[in-house]
Amino acid sequence: MQIHVVQAGQSIFDIARLYNSTVSAIVGSNEVPNPNQLVVGQTLVIPIVGSYYWVQPGNSLYSIARSFGINYRRLAQVNGISPGTPLKVGLRLYIPPRPKRNAEINAYVEPIGGKVDPELEQSARSAAPFLTYLAPFSFRIQRNGTLEPPPLNNFAAIARANNASLIMVVTNIEEGKFSAELGRIILTNTEIQNRLLNNIIALAKQYNFRDIHFDMEFLPPELRENYNSFLRKAKARLSSQGLLMSTALAPKTSATQVGAWYEAHDYKAHGQISDFVVIMTYEWGYSGGPAMAVSPIGPVRNVLEYALTEIPASKIMMGQNLYGYDWTLPFVPGGKFAKAVSPQQAIELAVKYNVPIKYDYKAQAPHFNYTDEARRQHEVWFEDARSIQAKFNLVKELGLRGVSYWKLGLSFPQNWLLIENNFNVTKR
Numbered sequence: 001m002q003i004h005v006v007q008a009g010q011s012i013f014d015i016a017r018l019y020n021s022t023v024s025a026i027v028g029s030n031e032v033p034n035p036n037q038l039v040v041g042q043t044l045v046i047p048i049v050g051s052y053y054w055v056q057p058g059n060s061l062y063s064i065a066r067s068f069g070i071n072y073r074r075l076a077q078v079n080g081i082s083p084g085t086p087l088k089v090g091l092r093l094y095i096p097p098r099p100k101r102n103a104e105i106n107a108y109v110e111p112i113g114g115k116v117d118p119e120l121e122q123s124a125r126s127a128a129p130f131l132t133y134l135a136p137f138s139f140r141i142q143r144n145g146t147l148e149p150p151p152l153n154n155f156a157a158i159a160r161a162n163n164a165s166l167i168m169v170v171t172n173i174e175e176g177k178f179s180a181e182l183g184r185i186i187l188t189n190t191e192i193q194n195r196l197l198n199n200i201i202a203l204a205k206q207y208n209f210r211d212i213h214f215d216m217e218f219l220p221p222e223l224r225e226n227y228n229s230f231l232r233k234a235k236a237r238l239s240s241q242g243l244l245m246s247t248a249l250a251p252k253t254s255a256t257q258v259g260a261w262y263e264a265h266d267y268k269a270h271g272q273i274s275d276f277v278v279i280m281t282y283e284w285g286y287s288g289g290p291a292m293a294v295s296p297i298g299p300v301r302n303v304l305e306y307a308l309t310e311i312p313a314s315k316i317m318m319g320q321n322l323y324g325y326d327w328t329l330p331f332v333p334g335g336k337f338a339k340a341v342s343p344q345q346a347i348e349l350a351v352k353y354n355v356p357i358k359y360d361y362k363a364q365a366p367h368f369n370y371t372d373e374a375r376r377q378h379e380v381w382f383e384d385a386r387s388i389q390a391k392f393n394l395v396k397e398l399g400l401r402g403v404s405y406w407k408l409g410l411s412f413p414q415n416w417l418l419i420e421n422n423f424n425v426t427k428r
Contacts, residue, residue: 001045001046001047001048001049001050001051001097001417001418001421002019002045002046002048002051002052003043003044003045003046003051003385003386003389004018004019004043004044004045004046005041005042005043005359005386006038006039006040006041006042006043006044007040008040010038011036011038012026012027012032012035012036012038015044015046019046019048019052020048021046021047021048023035025047026044026046026047029045029046029047029413029417030044030045030413030414031344031411031413032044033344033348033351034351037351038351039347039350039351039354039355039356039357040356040357041350041356041357041358041359041366041368042347042350042357042384043366043384043385043386043414044385045385045414045417045418047417049097050094050095050096050097051094051095052092052093052094052095053068053092053093053095054090054091054092054093055087055088055089055090055091055092055093056089057089059087059089060087061075061076061081061083061085061087064087064093068095068098069098070095070096070098074096075093075095078094078096079093079094100421100422100423100424101396101422101423101424102423102424102425102426103395103400103401103402103403103422103423103424103425103426104132104133104276104317104401104402104403104425104426105130105131105132105133105402105403105404105405105419105423105425106131106132106133106134106135106167106278106317106402106403106404106405107124107127107131107133107134107135107322107404107405107407107408108135108136108137108169108404108405108406108407108408109123109124109134109135109136109137109155109407109408109409110136110137110138110150110407110408110409111136111150111151111153114151115151116151116152116153116154116155117409119409120408120409121153121154121155121158123408123409123410123411124155124158124408125158126416127408127416128158128159128161128162128164129162130416130419130420130425131159131162131164131425132164132165132402132425132426132427132428133164133165133166133167133210133211133428134155134158134159134164134165134166134167135166135167135168135169135213136150136152136155136166136167136168136169137150137169137171137407138150138169138170138171138173138215139168139169139170139171139200139203140171140172140173140174141170141171141172141182141186141196143182143185143192144192144195145186145191145192145193145194145195145196145199146195146196146199147170147196147199147200147203149203152207156207156208160208163427164427164428165209165210165211165428166207166208166209166210166211167209167210167211167212167213167246168200168203168204168207168209168211168212168213169213169215170200170212170213170214170215170216171215171216171217172186172216172217172218172219177218178216178217178218179218180218180219180220180260183216183218183219183220183223183227183264184219184220184223186216186230187219187223187226187227187230188223188226193230193233197233197234197237197238200212200234200238201237201238201241201243204241204243205241209243210243210244210428211243211244211245211246211275212234212238212243212244212245212246213245213246213247213248213278214231214234214245214246214247214248215247215248217248217250217261218260218261219264219265220264221260221263221264223264224263224264224265224266227264227265227266228266228269228270228273231245231247231269231270231273231274232273235273235274244275244276245273245274245275246274246275246276246277246278247270247273247274247277247278248277248278248279248280249265249267249270249277249278249279249280249307250262250265250280251279251280251281251282251299251300251303251319252265252267252303252306252307253302253303253306254306255267255268255310267306267307267310267311268310268311270311271310271311271312271315274315275315276315276316276317276401277307277311277315277316277317278317278319278404279303279304279307279316279317279318279319280319280406281295281299281300281303281304281318281319281320282294282295282300282319282320282321282406283295283321284296284299285325285381286325286338287325287337287338287339287340288334288337288338289331290327290331291325291327291329291331291338291367291379291381292363292381293360293363293364293365293367293381294321294323294324294325294365294381294382294383295319295320295321295365295383295387295391296360296362296363296364296365297362297363297364297365297387297390297391297394298362298363300318300391300394301394304316304318304394304398304400305398308398313398313399313400313401314399314401315401316398316400316401317400317401317402317403317404318391318394318395318400318402318403318404319403319404319405319406320388320391320403320404320405320406321383321405321406322342322343322383322405322406322407322408322410322412322415323340323341323342323343323382323383323407323410324340324341324342324343324346324380324381324382324383325338325339325340325341325380325381325382326338326339326340326341326346326349326378326379326380327378327379327380328376328377328378329376329377329378329379330377340410341380341382342382342410342411342412343382343383343384343410343411343412343414343415344411344412344413345411346366346368346380346382349368349370349378349380350368350370350380353370353371353372355368355369355370356368357384359386364386364387364390364391365381365382365383365387366381366382366383366384366386366387367379367380367381367382368380383412383415384414385414385415385417385418388414388415388418389418389422391403392418392419392422392423396422402423402426403419
């Protein structure tokens with residue numbers, strides 16, 4: 001599979017011919033809304049076996065082979081050249097497909113407004129073949145230890161039809177936000193904890209959940225050990241019922257990192273107790289902050305490399321956003337929030353305003369600027385095939401368990417093509 005970046009003057013016909021593909025295959029795979037309106041810098045995933053590489057100045061057969069993780073003699077053989085042949089700049093080399101490794105893939109799905117829109121259900125249906133887990137968000141803990149479930153509609157049937165496991169996401173969300181006070185009530189009252197676990201187990205059996213996923217955030221720092229103790233109790237109860245237990249963790253770079261979102265999350269303890277963890281490696285660029293990449297590769301790497309000092313790689317799932325943001329400039333703290341956009345919507349904006357898409361190689365993220373009809377300046381950061389492939393390469397380099405997506409309902413067809421190209425998705 002090839003990632004192609006549209007150059008000035010290129011048409012969809014030129015690109016199809018370049019890779020011995022077809023217009024219909026490229027348009028269908030990428031869900032290109034208007035093939036006659038490509039923008040410079042737009043990425044397209046070309047559905048071919050293997051990929052092609054054009055020799056650049058300074059390249060050698062050995063350096064190219066090493067960058068693609070194959071033997072240079074094998075590369076020479078498949079291209080019908082001698083291993084000692086000097087390479088001409090511009091020579092096209094065929095790169096054979098590389099072996100895929102196993103990985104687990106999770107995706108959260110969040111009904112909004114107390115209902116499941118048909119589009120959201122279809123998004124879950126389309127993604128489910130590529131998922132190990134489907135995680136409806138969320139079962140909200142009540143102060144008496146009961147649970148308020150989200151609308152589930154056909155999620156269980158979708159998971160079952162695609163051999164994906166259903167995850168019960170349990171949160172301390174109250175009145176639309178994570179509640180420190182609710183967390184305190186749950187984590188300091190044994191009777192309520194026991195009632196909560198009884199309810200979790202009953203609902204897990206009722207809906208056939210396979211994993212119980214605790215996403216408890218904004219907990220007071222002094223409840224760190226209370227949370228650890230609760231998780232140990234929960235793990236023992238859930239394991240006795242044949243259930244897995246996982247947790248969500250804020251993106252930390254040290255055990256002593258301060259802040260309301262971080263201090264109660266003990267990486268080492270969660271790594272010992274949980275079957276796996278989801279590390280929320282996104283939201284550096286967020287709706288209430290200045291324009292920047294949502295999950296820049298450097299900070300993501302820093303978090304994951306710290307996590308590996310506390311948690312086995314086989315238990316770590318890298319969090320990944322399926323969205324970007326459109327900021328209205330200039331950014332004013334406390335001012336207008338950025339609008340969330342899907343990768344497809346971002347491309348449509350670039351097409352509409354006829355602006356090129358740029359790529360920040362340090363952050364490994366695409367972005368562009370445009371001026372709207374009211375002459376307001378905008379800056380958009382989002383995800384494309386290049387940024388996702390960079391994250392997949394990191395997952396493979398670090399030997400992580402897999403990837404967890406926040407969240408379904410945002411169109412990004414290239415992501416699922418690349419999952420299939422990079423990984424054998426484990427089914428449970």
